[in-house]
Amino acid sequence: MSQVHTLQHPYEYNPKYTKRVAYFSMEYAIHQSFKTYSGGLGFLAGSHMRSAYDQKQNLFGIGILWKYGYYDQIRNGDNTMNVLFQQKYYNFLDDPNIIVPIYVNKHQIYVKAYYLKPDVFGTVPMYFLTTDIAENDHLAQTITHKLYDNNTYTRIAQSIVLGIGGAKVVEAVGGADMHHLNEGHALPLAFHLYAKYKDLEEVKKRMVFTTHTPEKAGNEEHPIHMLDTMGFFSSIPLEEVRQITQVEEDSFSHTLVALRMSKLANGVSQLHGEVSRDMWLGNPGICPILAITNAQNKRYWADRAMDKALSAGNDQDLFHRKLHLKKRLLDVVADQTGKIFDKNVITIVWARRFAEYKRADLLKRDIIRFNKLISSTKYPIQVIWAGKPYPLDANAVSVFNHLVTSTRKVRNCAVLTGYELGLSALLKKGADIWLNTPRRPREASGTSGMTAAMNGAVNFSISDGWVIEFAKHGENAFMIPATDPTLPIDQQDNEDYERMMDILEKEILPVYYDKPDKWRQIVKRSMSDVSPMFDSDRMVHEYYKKLYEA
Structure with missing residues (x-):
């Protein structure tokens, strides 16, 4: 065994953390x-x-x-996953x-x-x-x-x-x-x-x-x-x-x-x-x-210009920057899918690992209600999905591919590939709503919502994992009330779906479009509340x- 390299940290330890x-x-x-x-x-x-x-x-x-x-x-060739x-x-x-x-x-x-x-x-x-x-x-x-x-x-x-x-x-x-x-x-x-x-x-x-x-x-x-x-x-x-x-x-x-x-x-x-x-x-x-x-880690994840504007109380710079970052995300959507999204339309993002319990397709559980939602002219929306299924998990790959094929001709829905650090950051910086839909209590933590909040995306989540410690409904996030986890899975999914859609249709969309000042307050409160508690320091x-x- 070679022993020619003794680890020497290239910095002096903080005296609070000297145990090796x-x-x-x-x-x-x-x-x-x-x-x-x-x-x-x-x-x-x-x-x-x-x-x-x-x-x-x-x-x-x-x-x-x-x-x-x-x-x-x-x-x-048909845009399904490989x-x-x-x-x-x-x-x-x-x-x-x-x-x-x-x-x-x-x-x-x-x-x-x-x-x-x-x-x-x-x-x-x-x-x-x-x-x-x-x-x-x-x-x-x-x-x-x-x-x-x-x-x-x-x-x-x-x-x-x-x-x-x-x-x-x-x-x-x-x-x-x-x-x-x-x-x-x-x-x-x-x-x-x-x-x-x-x-x-x-x-x-x-x-x-x-x-x-x-x-x-x-x-x-x-x-x-x-x-x-x-x-x-x-x-x-x-x-x-x-x-x-x-x-x-x-x-x-x-x-x-x-x-x-x-x-x-x-x-x-x-x-x-x-x-x-x-x-x-x-x-x-x-x-x-x-x-x-x-x-x-906020140093890595948070957009510095948005964070600086928030600290300075400069709303104009903050939301101008957010719109710029949203446009950059929509450019990726256009490049990958050929769909031109509107930067002025609320953009909902579901992006994470495609595990079954995370329910990537919950938003489409009732296809009639979903079609009505995405066809609305009063409150238009855009939806983006992204994530990497385990390649040999046939069910997860099937869900991903179904989202691809079922939204192929839908102008305001897109499925992106390549969900790694770069795309993850871009999605969080460009999203208006960060959607999280696990079956409670199967999400041990679910940290993507933290970095979304650092970048002005508002969490819309099942009451599970870390977000319970952060969210104040209607003030810095929107929470889907907990369903009884002992119920049959179909019943849990139905209840979660109905509650999610009611909050989306009756609370989130009216605030975003009819009360823009309140929406901006929610965004700012979310960005402020996520630090320092959910900074890994x-x-x-x-x-x-x-x-x-x-």
């Missing part, structure tokens, strides 16, 4: 050019890395250098000559780390791991090819690379006092630490865990014998694994074991903290589950004080 922390995440959304993310988990991790740098924290990131990224979203896996090359990563050995499926392979300097994108120091090197055979090289590979064995191998390979890289650059798992993907780290210290309490002193999944069915499980064969548990015998994890059955829950091997854990909104505590209640040996609400401070130093 290694942050592990399977994905990071740092810059449009750097394809190491798929969705919200990565957006959150990227903002964490930026704010930790802004606050001069003694923290560094560990991730994976995905050769093909997640995927590039492209179109078929998937491109294209090799990525990055000249901004340094090679610190760190290669560490690990075992996957009883074979020794090698993990190489590349270094991202803080001055490239304004993040803390970061290391990105790859197995795609000459020292490995072809099969081993493919482990770090695709984020969230659909092959179960490859996914397990990816966790071993991140957890054990990442732990060895941390040791190679000088070690860490605390290891932060952003979701359970890097859980093999815990077993590496146990193999090193031979004491579960020593592991707990050095590990904290953030969970993002608000239902048991969504938490990753695998057969324990498969994990053992793959090398998930480092060198620890299976019987000892069972003893320290309290897993007696064949199914191994990654989240449950992470909760048993960490000092502390957290949910990512106040509601999610409650849901998580209830969800895991009764399982012996789990750590306390706190709540640290997610946030996003607050979040990274809480992580240090509530998790790392507790």
